[in-house]
Amino acid sequence: MRSRILGIFGGKYSRKHFAKVVAILSKHSEALGFSRFQRPYRTTTSGCVAEDIIKIQFEHWQRPKIFEDTKPFLQSVRGLTTLILSNIDTKDIHEAIRYHDIHFNDVITSEDFKSYKPNPELFKEALLRYNLDPIEVIHIGDSILSDVCGAQNVGIKTIWLNRPNEKSLRHKSGLHM
Incomplete structure (x- = not known):
């Protein structure tokens, strides 16, 4: 069950949010009809240990792989104000920045504002701060x-960094970006 929840949240939700959901589900598991969610039930139906899967996900957030053109690009924009706006927890983002020895003027996360992109709060805060x-x-x-x-x-121009070469929403829904 825990691994399925992690799969639902992926990298878009914070560690605290995930831990809170697990705590709520653990506390109310009997009433919700899945008593096997108790602490001793640590493996998924596939035999994987849920804690191992969770550890891998957290390590991915703190030590993500970066593309070979990332550091040269960041060097090319040095002198400009650069920020990270992220739906990942503040601690994890700072760890990733430290791990890769990259530099930004500021980091604004959904954890700071209890609001996730695409909601406007993070974008508006960046505009306000600077x-x-x-x-x-x-x-x-x-x-x-x-x-x-x-x-x-919020009126900000965008560049979609489409590394996996996905189709745009225009192709999926008729919307024009």
Whole structure:
């Protein structure tokens, strides 16, 4: 059960959010009709140990692989204000930055605002902190929904970093981005 929950949340929700869901489900498992969720039940139906899967996910957030062009790009924009806006926990983002020895002016996370992209709070906070108008900013992101739509909804121009070569929403739904 825990591994299925992790799969649902993926990297889009915080460690605290995931731990809270697990605690709630553990506390109310009998009433919800799945008594096997108790602590001794640590393996999934596939035989995997849920804690091992969770550890792998947290390590991925703190030590993610970066693309070979990431550091050269960041060097090329040195001198410009660069921020990370992320739905991953603050501690995990700072650990990843430290691990890769990369630099940003600021980090704003959903954990700070209890709101996830594409909601406007993170984008608006970045504009407010640096006294910027949306027309002065470009947001680069890999998620059409969280990054592109979220930034565009507050008037920020966007670049969709489409590494897996996905079809845009225009192709999926007729929307024009």
